[in-house]
Amino acid sequence: MTHGDQRAAYERAVAGKSRLFAVWPGQWSSDLFEIDDLDEFAKALGVKHDEERTGLKDHVHEVEWTKDPYGDDNPRSQYLGIDVILACGCSINDLRTFAVQMKEQRGWVIATSGGWSKRGRPNGTTTYSLRARRRSLTD
Known part of the structure; x- marks a missing residue:
């Protein structure tokens, strides 16, 4: 039994070398669930890109x-x-995915803890209010 690296666990499960389980801890006992939908597992943890859930295409953002x-x-x-x-034209529905993409594309370090917001404008654009590490911001 191992725990930790989601990508490695996913790859072992897809190859048929292991099975995935999740534990729901309780006060007196815990429930154990087998994860049988490997695609949904991969999308939820960002192992596979999920444009529908994140709102972000897998491309270099403008x-x-x-x-x-x-x-x-x-x-x-x-x-x-x-x-x-x-x-x-993308939208940020999942801040962690956006943060990973910005780190890869621009070297930005986007804070994923704490609050963030989005607001629509009359011209149809959406503005997202985020926090970023000051020294990582470049044009």
Whole structure:
């Protein structure tokens, strides 16, 4: 029995070398479930890209960003509030997936803990308010 690396577990299960289980812990006992839908497992954990769930196509995004005009601009803070518009037509439904894509594509470090928001504009665009590591932001 092993635990940990989801990608390796998924690959072993797909190859028929092992089975996947999930434990739902309780106060007095725990329930054990076998994961039989390997595609859904892979999509949920980001092993496979799921455009429908994340709202993000698997391509290089056209990103426009500005400093959040209402955010705290403490220059000693590692993170900066930013407003992001995706000009490519994608939408951010899963922040972790977006953070991984931005790390790979632009070297940005997007904070995945804490809050983030999105708001629609009258012109049909959506603006996302996120936090990013200040030093990672480049154009």
